[in-house]
Each structure stands twice: as structure tokens, then as C-alpha cells.
Amino acid sequence: MGSDFYQLYILPFAGIIIKICRAYTNNQEDFEDYYQEVCLQIWRSRDNFNQECEWSTWIYRISLNVCLTYLKRRKNGDKEIISDPLPEEAIDDSKAFVSDEINQLYSAIKHLSETDRAIILLYLEEKSYLEIAEIIGSNTNNIGVRIKRIKDRLNKYITQKD
Amino acid sequence: MTKSIETIWKEGFVDETQLTAPEIKDLYNRKSQNIVDKLQNMFAINIKAIILGSIVMLIMMSLIGAPFLGLYICCLLVPLVIIAKRELKKSFNLSKGQSSYDYLMSFNSWLQSSIEAYSSYYKIFYPLFFLGMAIQGIVSNAGGEFIALLLKIFPTDIIIFGQPYYLIIALVIVTLIMVKYAETLYRWDLNIVYGRQFKKLEELITDMKALKD
Numbered sequence: 155m156g157s158d159f160y161q162l163y164i165l166p167f168a169g170i171i172i173k174i175c176r177a178y179t180n181n182q183e184d185f186e187d188y189y190q191e192v193c194l195q196i197w198r199s200r201d202n203f204n205q206e207c208e209w210s211t212w213i214y215r216i217s218l219n220v221c222l223t224y225l226k227r228r229k230n231g232d233k234e235i236i237s238d239p240l241p242e243e244a245i246d247d248s249k250a251f252v253s254d255e256i257n258q259l260y261s262a263i264k265h266l267s268e269t270d271r272a273i274i275l276l277y278l279e280e281k282s283y284l285e286i287a288e289i290i291g292s293n294t295n296n297i298g299v300r301i302k303r304i305k306d307r308l309n310k311y312i313t314q315k316d
Numbered sequence: 317m318t319k320s321i322e323t324i325w326k327e328g329f330v331d332e333t334q335l336t337a338p339e340i341k342d343l344y345n346r347k348s349q350n351i352v353d354k355l356q357n358m359f360a361i362n363i364k365a366i367i368l369g370s371i372v373m374l375i376m377m378s379l380i381g382a383p384f385l386g387l388y389i390c391c392l393l394v395p396l397v398i399i400a401k402r403e404l405k406k407s408f409n410l411s412k413g414q415s416s417y418d419y420l421m422s423f424n425s426w427l428q429s430s431i432e433a434y435s436s437y438y439k440i441f442y443p444l445f446f447l448g449m450a451i452q453g454i455v456s457n458a459g460g461e462f463i464a465l466l467l468k469i470f471p472t473d474i475i476i477f478g479q480p481y482y483l484i485i486a487l488v489i490v491t492l493i494m495v496k497y498a499e500t501l502y503r504w505d506l507n508i509v510y511g512r513q514f515k516k517l518e519e520l521i522t523d524m525k526a527l528k529d
Binding site: 160165168169171172173185186187189190191193194195197199202203212215216218219220222223224225226251253255256258259267268269272278288289290291292293296297300305308309312 | 321324325329332340343344346349352354412413415418419420423513523528
């Protein structure tokens with residue numbers, strides 16, 4: 155049953171999971187761990203899906219919630235931490251995608267707070283303000299204001315890097 | 317760079333087949349790294365450890381001639397098992413398919429209620445545990461010799477429950493200190509292990525609340 159579920163219900167939406175997990179990780183190993191954790195949680199939460207929203211929206215929700223509360227094992231010790239802001243020097247997966255521009259954009263996104271990363275990813279995925287507000291659980295007006303602020307920050311970061 | 321971020325995104329992912337999913341290894345038997353699942357595991361392990369610890373304690377105490385103390389400690393540990401079971405059951409209502417705000421808030425609310433339940437009980441557990449051990453010590457042969465020595469050094473006519481008054485005062489003071497600091501001690505212990513996660517959670521919630529209001 156497990157393998158069928160992955161092939162049928164997760165793999166067709168792998169793009170969503172990959173795009174989100176990339177924004178919360180800074181190397182391939184972490185990315186793969188996050189990806190597998192999201193898949194695991196989608197599988198475990200399958201009975202809670204009540205069809206009030208689309209399956210893809212459900213995947214966005216679980217992916218973001220899992221990334222926000224993932225306990226990352228630190229390399230230098232046994233303490234675990236919820237995904238941390240990524241220090242500049244730690245962002246080393248700049249070749250994660252074929253497009254250099256996308257890699258540069260991701261590099262900028264990773265400098266945002268965890269919440270802002272979630273918002274901008276949903277915005278770039280062409281979710282409406284209402285959908286973003288529903289997935290994040292916030293106020294639609296505030297989402298609009300926040301997106302404007304995030305875009306300014308991203309543009310500033312990208313321009314500085316050019 | 318002259319392109320807008322929207323254009324970069326759209327052009328960058330125009331061919332989604334370039335997004336290769338990582339190889340999945342034994343996915344459905346994978347150990348979760350999610351904080352809720354981790355805490356659920358911790359509670360489940362706690363339940364087993366407490367039950368096992370109680371049995372070991374009962375056997376050990378019986379072997380050293382203090383079966384009532386063993387039984388007493390077992391009784392003190394029973395509420396801990398009940399609390400852990402209750403909190404574990406509550407945690408299964410946390411759906412990861414909620415909005416991020418609702419998910420974080422329900423997780424935080426469960427976490428706070430668990431901490432509250434445990435710390436309330438520890439306020440009773442630690443002092444009672446100490447008193448049990450102290451009384452066992454007093455009534456033991458070694459304890460009797462120690463008290464006789466005390467009376468020799470600090471003689472007194474004031475005897476309460478068959479013990480010198482200063483010993484009773486000392487016991488009362490230590491017990492009161494335990495009542496006062498048991499919760500602090502528990503939270504301090506929890507913070508050592510999960511402090512950073514809790515701080516991170518708090519920051520996330522603050523940020524999400526700002527968006528909500």
C-alpha cells in the first residue's frame with residue numbers, strides 16, 4: 155500500500171515539495187531528509203484529509219508545517235534544533251537547480267524569516283492572497299502588505315549580488 | 317538582474333521535469349524528525365521507563381529491606397504514567413494539515429498544557445519522594461545511629477515525633493524548598509533539552525500572530 159500511495163498521491167506533486175524543502179535547507183543531505191519527512195507526514199496524515207481543500211493545497215500545508223517544525227540534527231553534536239535561519243556561509247547548494255537565476259533567487263529567499271519564506275513561495279506558486287492566508291492562517295490584507303515588503307527585500311538582495 | 321522575481325520563478329520552473337525527486341528509502345518505516353512526533357515518542361518511552369523503573373524500584377527496595385518505600389515510590393509514579401498517557405492521547409489530535417498558524421498554536425497549546433500538567437505534579441512528587449526517602453533513612457539502623465550521634469553533639473529536650481526538633485525543622489525546610497523549586501527545576505531541565513526549539517516556536521508564533529492581527 156505504502157509504495158502505491160507514494161506513486162499515486164505524492165510523486166505527481168513532488169514539485170511542490172521539492173520547491174518548499176529547498177527553501178528550508180542548505181545542502182543536499184538536509185534537503186533529502188526534509189523531502190522524506192514531508193512524504194512520511196503526508197502519508198501519515200492521509201486519513202485527516204477531508205476534501206475541504208484540494209489535495210495540492212493539503213500538500214502545501216503539510217510541507218510547510220513539517221518544514222517549520224523539523225528537528226534538524228546538528229553535525230557537531232547530538233542536540234537537535236528546529237530549522238534555523240541559515241547563515242550566509244552555510245548556503246552551499248547554489249547549484250540545486252539548472253537555472254542560475256533560480257539558484258540566486260533561492261539564495262535570497264533563504265535569508266528571509268521562516269514565515270516569510272512560506273509566504274513568498276506560495277505567492278510565487280501563484281496562490282491568491284486568500285489561498286495564502288488560508289494556508290498560513292492569517293489575514294488577507296496583511297499578506298498583501300507582507301508580500302510587498304518581502305519582494306522589496308528580495309530585489310534588494312538580488313541587486314546587491316549582481 | 318532586470319527580471320522580476322515572478323518571471324525568474326516562472327521561467328525557471330517552466331519545465332517541471334527538471335525537479336527530480338530524491339530517492340525514497342524505506343519511507344513508511346522512517347523515524348520521524350518532526351518535533352510533535354519526537355515528543356510523542358518521548359512520552360511513550362517515558363511511560364515504559366516509569367513502569368519499568370517502578371518494578372525495579374519495588375524489587376530493589378524489597379531486597380534491601382524497605383518494601384514499603386518501594387511500594388510508596390511506585391504509588392508516586394502512577395500519576396506520572398497517567399499524565400504521560402493523557403498527554404500522549406491529546407497529541408494525536410494535532411493535525412499537520414491545518415493552517416500553519418493553527419498548527420503551531422495547537423502544538424504550542426498542547427505543549428504548554430503538558431508542561432503545566434507535569435510541573436504541577438512534580439511540585440508534589442519531588443517533596444513526597446524526598447520525605448519518603450528521609451523517613452526511610454530515619455527509621456533505618458544507620459539513620460538511628462546518625463540521630464544518636466546528632467543528639468550527642470547537639471543535645472536537646474525538644475523531641476517531635478520521637479526526633480530532635482532541629483531534624484524535623486531541617487526536613488520541613490528542605491521539603492518547602494522542593495515545593496517551591498520543583499517546577500523551576502523541571503522547566504530548567506526541559507529547557508536544557510528543548511530550549512532552542514521552544515524559543516524558535518515562540519518566534520514563529522509571534523511572527524504568525526503579527527500576520528493574523
